[in-house]
Amino acid sequence: MGWELPVVLIGILVIISLVLIGVEKLLGNESEKAITINGELKIPVKGEDTVLNTLAAEKIFLPSACGGKATCGFCKFKLIGADGNILPTEEPFISEEERLDGIRLSCQVKVKGDMDIEIPRELMTAKEYVTTITSIEDLTHDIKLVRFKLIDPDHIDFLPGQYIQLKVPGIDVIRAYSIASNPKIKDELELIIRLVPKGAATSFVFRALELKDKVIITGPYGDFYLREDSNRDIICIAGGSGKAPIRSILSVLADQGMTRKVKYFFGAKTKKDLYYTEEFRELEKEFPNFQYIPALSEPLPDDEWDGDVGLITEIVDKYTGDLSQAEAYLCGSPGMINACIKVLKDHDIEEENILFDSF
Ligand SMILES: Cc1cc2nc3c(=O)[nH]c(=O)nc-3n(C[C@H](O)[C@H](O)[C@H](O)COP(=O)(O)OP(=O)(O)OC[C@H]3O[C@@H](n4cnc5c(N)ncnc54)[C@H](O)[C@@H]3O)c2cc1C
Ligand code: FES
Incomplete structure (x- = not known):
């Protein structure tokens, strides 16, 4: 074998490598896109995940009581410049007026290009918290009071009436629960949880949740809160x-x-x-x-x-x-x-x- 064959092989390998680098660059450029939130915060996006997951990866938590299965209708956002088309899975939750206003379910819409979106300003402050269970008490035959100690971050600010979302440990289930305690107590939350027969989250809380268990919550959420500026x-x-x-x-x-x-x-x-x-x-x-x-x-x-x-x-x-x-x-x-x-x-x-x- 002369010197020609190795040189030709090396040449082919170099050409293949250059082509691969070119393809990667091309794809990389294609995946460079951004979501602009409320006209002020721009986040670069790679891949084509849903708006809900993309924002969650940036620690912006939209409410999502069904965990993205299009059964709760909580995860709404406004898509600026929307064409009015929505997916069949969104139809039960989006009114005609909302559709025309560009309202969509963030768990159903994928980020395929640049997007301008609007979300309620208060959601920008919702965070993920690591908590541990400090007490579980029976209030009635089917209602329990559960106390959560805030670990990381170690305190939460909320308005009286708002709710958090709880990720049920061990099962892929997220559910909303209103906060039952006083907002001045910032390092601990009390929830009042009622057993729903055969309910995924509540069955877990009633049968398996134990003291010292680690539980992830997000929040606070909701516009149901005491209007403190009123004297009615x-x-x-x-x-x-x-x-x-x-x-x-x-x-x-x-x-x-x-x-x-x-x-x-x-x-x-x-x-x-x-x-x-x-x-x-x-x-x-x-x-x-x-x-x-x-x-x-x-x-x-x-x-x-x-x-x-x-x-x-x-x-x-x-x-x-x-x-x-x-x-x-x-x-x-x-x-x-x-x-x-x-x-x-x-x-x-x-x-x-x-x-x-x-x-
Ligand atoms: C904003 C908000 C705040 C909430 N706050 C609280 C709270 O403070 N305390 C609390 O206990 N719950 C609260 N919930 C309800 C909670 O989020 C769950 O829906 C509930 O605990 C049932 O969850 P699960 O996983 O056990 O049942 P799932 O597995 O979701 O449901 C099982 C079955 O039961 C039905 N079902 C669901 N909920 C009920 C119900 N309430 N009564 C009868 N049937 C039902 C469902 O249609 C389904 O067929 C709140 C919900 C929202 C949206
Ligand atoms: S997260 Fe429940 S409908 Fe989108």
Whole structure:
């Protein structure tokens, strides 16, 4: 064999290497794109992941209670210059008005080129936190109070009424839970969690979660929070675990001396579904402006219940006068909330003064 063959082989290898470098550069250039958020923050993007995941990789956490499966509708953002087309998976969650306004689900839209997007400003402050469980207490037969100690970062700022998202350890499930504690306690969070039969997250919390377990949460999220700049009278209505954000809101009102008149209606089926009754009775004693009205829809004979009986809508109607100057905070099932909103409107409340979280 002469010298020609090795030289030819080396030449071929050099040419292949140059072609590969050229292709990589070309592809690299193609994947150079950016998301501009609220016209001020530009983040370079590689690959074609969803907007939700791309932002999460940059530590910008949009709400996503279903973990990106297009079943919660929480992860909305505005795509500037959108053509109005949406995917079939987005249709159940995007109204016609939103579609025309460029609203999309971030878990369904992939970053294929430069994008200008808008997200609520408060989401820019949502963070990921490492926590550990410091206590788990039974509040009723199907509701637990769970305390989370903030480890990294070691404190959280939130508004009374807001919620966090919890990544259930060991299973790929993310769920939203309202914060039940006072925002002045920054190194610990309390959640009130109700068991949903066969529910993925709540079954885990009830059967497997243990003290000292490490749990990742993100947040805070939500525009359901106490409007502290208002001095209107307040109506609170809750059912089940809907007591969580109301408890946080009331703790702040109590810190402020309960200067606003507050009526708090809590609907339950039987006496065994009531909890924190003593806590709110104490608040009534301390503040004449505060009234707690628990009502049972189906009290048992053994309950020996001498309080109000009926649907919470009937009880609200019974104890409520003119609400034209009032503000309402509602938390419970969508059915309960819709029915209560109707009653509140019959009492002349202004629509913009009704705040609610339904779950
Ligand atoms: C903003 C927000 C705040 C929330 N805050 C709280 C809170 O403070 N405390 C709390 O306990 N929950 C809260 N939730 C509900 C929570 O996020 C979960 O949806 C709930 O815990 C069920 O999760 P899971 O994984 O156990 O059930 P999944 O596995 O999601 O559900 C199992 C089945 O149960 C049904 N289901 C789901 N939820 C309910 C329900 N509430 N009642 C009846 N059937 C249901 C589902 O349709 C499904 O068929 C909140 C939700 C939102 C959106
Ligand atoms: S994360 Fe639930 S719909 Fe997008």
